[in-house]
Amino acid sequence: MAMHIGTILRSPTLFAIHILGIKPFPYQAEILEDDSEQIVIVAGRQSGKSMTLAIKALWTAFVKPNEDILILAPTQKQAQIIYDVIYGMISKSDLFKGHIKKFTMSETIFDNESHIRCLTVGKSGTFARGYSATMLIFDEAAFIPEEVFVSLEPAFAVRGKQMILSSTPYGKRGFFWQIYSQHLLNKDSKTKVHRFKSEENRILKKDFLIQERQRMTEVQFRQEYEAEFIDEVGLYFPIELVMRCAQDYEYGFPTEKEEGTRLIVGVDVARVGEDETAFVVVQKVPDGISKVIYAETHSQFKITDTAQFILRWLNTYSIDMVFIDMTGVGAGVVDILEQNFSHKVKGITFTAQSKSDMYSSIKIAMETNKLVVNRADTKFLYQFSGFTGKYDITGKLRITKSEIEHDDLVDALALTFSDDALYNVMPISNFNDYLNADKSKEDIAKWEVLKWTGDNTW
Numbered sequence: 495m496a497m498h499i500g501t502i503l504r505s506p507t508l509f510a511i512h513i514l515g516i517k518p519f520p521y522q523a524e525i526l527e528d529d530s531e532q533i534v535i536v537a538g539r540q541s542g543k544s545m546t547l548a549i550k551a552l553w554t555a556f557v558k559p560n561e562d563i564l565i566l567a568p569t570q571k572q573a574q575i576i577y578d579v580i581y582g583m584i585s586k587s588d589l590f591k592g593h594i595k596k597f598t599m600s601e602t603i604f605d606n607e608s609h610i611r612c613l614t615v616g617k618s619g620t621f622a623r624g625y626s627a628t629m630l631i632f633d634e635a636a637f638i639p640e641e642v643f644v645s646l647e648p649a650f651a652v653r654g655k656q657m658i659l660s661s662t663p664y665g666k667r668g669f670f671w672q673i674y675s676q677h678l679l680n681k682d683s684k685t686k687v688h689r690f691k692s693e694e695n696r697i698l699k700k701d702f703l704i705q706e707r708q709r710m711t712e713v714q715f716r717q718e719y720e721a722e723f724i725d726e727v728g729l730y731f732p733i734e735l736v737m738r739c740a741q742d743y744e745y746g747f748p749t750e751k752e753e754g755t756r757l758i759v760g761v762d763v764a765r766v767g768e769d770e771t772a773f774v775v776v777q778k779v780p781d782g783i784s785k786v787i788y789a790e791t792h793s794q795f796k797i798t799d800t801a802q803f804i805l806r807w808l809n810t811y812s813i814d815m816v817f818i819d820m821t822g823v824g825a826g827v828v829d830i831l832e833q834n835f836s837h838k839v840k841g842i843t844f845t846a847q848s849k850s851d852m853y854s855s856i857k858i859a860m861e862t863n864k865l866v867v868n869r870a871d872t873k874f875l876y877q878f879s880g881f882t883g884k885y886d887i888t889g890k891l892r893i894t895k896s897e898i899e900h901d902d903l904v905d906a907l908a909l910t911f912s913d914d915a916l917y918n919v920m921p922i923s924n925f926n927d928y929l930n931a932d933k934s935k936e937d938i939a940k941w942e943v944l945k946w947t948g949d950n951t952w
């Protein structure tokens with residue numbers, strides 16, 4: 495029996511099933527039917543958040559007149575992903591034909607004067623001036639800086655009806671956490687929290703989650719797939735610190751190398767049959783800023799695949815150095831590459847101590863604003879929370895090996911810091927020169943503290 499179209503359009507869930515051909519999971523249906531003024535979605539990766547937001551935005555725009563729906567994501571790429579889902583839904587169904595006034599790659603306007611737009615938050619400040627939204631949707635909200643929410647307040651103040659913040663948790667920090675935790679305390683009636691784990695997505699393969707659980711540390715898994723705001727006490731790289739280094743830019747090699755910069759590649763080679771091989775490329779100004787300009791992981795890469803991969807880069811770009819973890823099978827990769835590029839390839843044998851030293855180089859670079867990571871690479875950002883530091887009886891910080899061995903991207907990044915040892919190391923004897931040089935008091939204080947706690951590379 496065919497359902498009456500009026501009935502279908504009254505419910506976003508029925509709209510999804512009968513018009514879009516998507517059967518929402520129960521927790522998705524709850525969000526779709528929720529008309530609370532403020533909705534907070536705290537859920538694991540791959541649980542169907544973006545899909546839910548897309549359906550909700552489309553239903554609202556199509557069914558209700560004069561809606562101005564603005565979807566915001568931390569990066570252009572993420573904003574585009576969600577808009578593309580909406581675009582696809584509209585293109586696939588005949589229902590929308592004849593009801594569209596404007597249909598572009600970034601904006602849809604229906605004949606009822608309702609708009610849907612997707613933007614990266616980078617552009618929201620300028621866009622929001624003189625604009626008024628009825629519905630604001632933030633995807634990956636934990637990665638959106640607080641200023642963005644503040645700058646959009648006026649845009650929402652006049653006609654705003656519903657605001658949705660959706661994200662996988664990323665630390666007890668930032669606006670997303672504030673809104674969520676305030677609600678826990680006050681239980682205000684205008685806010686509704688929806689919370690679910692990734693395993694509730696029925697189409698997600700069970701094997702995938704089992705694999706991820708093995709690949710990640712306990713802390714990481716709880717955060718990313720069980721949607722927990724983890725307790726950050728003991729995290730070696732505090733999430734706030736990581737986010738301070740995160741900027742918005744596109745990954746890619748420079749077409750021409752900037753003067754005074756070095757291009758350094760770090761490769762963490764996977765053990766046979768396990769793990770992922772990670773490649774991280776850093777643009778470094780000696781004594782200055784290190785910027786991660788590219789990062790990529792591959793599973794099931796053989797030694798020859800890895801060597802081929804690096805060879806292609808060496809032949810294409812003006813790379814200064816490649817550092818390869820040769821603790822395990824990586825030695826084979828180094829052997830192959832040394833045949834033609836011995837001056838540019840260096841194998842590094844990790845010891846617990848050298849690894850710790852490299853991690854603390856990363857941390858110092860973060861604390862002194864000398865590391866830039868890509869805000870869009872959430873896989874990379876999340877890996878930093880896999881590290882817990884413990885102080886041993888002598889007061890020296892030790893990072894426990896068992897907990898860190900699966901953090902391939904951070905390991906690859908750590909390898910790029912070997913370049914300092916070759917190129918711009920600051921020997922202990924120069925420490926006094928450093929202090930006497932033209933540095934701010936805060937800088938000096940920081941270095942002194944670092945020296946004291948033994949939390950440093952020297």
Ligand SMILES: Nc1ncnc2c1ncn2[C@@H]1O[C@H](COP(=O)(O)OP(=O)(O)O)[C@@H](O)[C@H]1O
Pocket residue numbers: 516517518519522538539540541542543544545546695697
């Ligand atoms: N109700 C559903 N039915 C079928 N597939 C779904 C459903 N919801 C989500 N998916 C699929 O599950 C995957 C993860 O969804 P997505 O919305 O991208 O998750 P998240 O934004 O939480 O990471 C996508 O491939 C998406 O198409």
Ligand SMILES: [Mg+2]
Pocket residue numbers: 543544545633
């Ligand atoms: Mg998503």
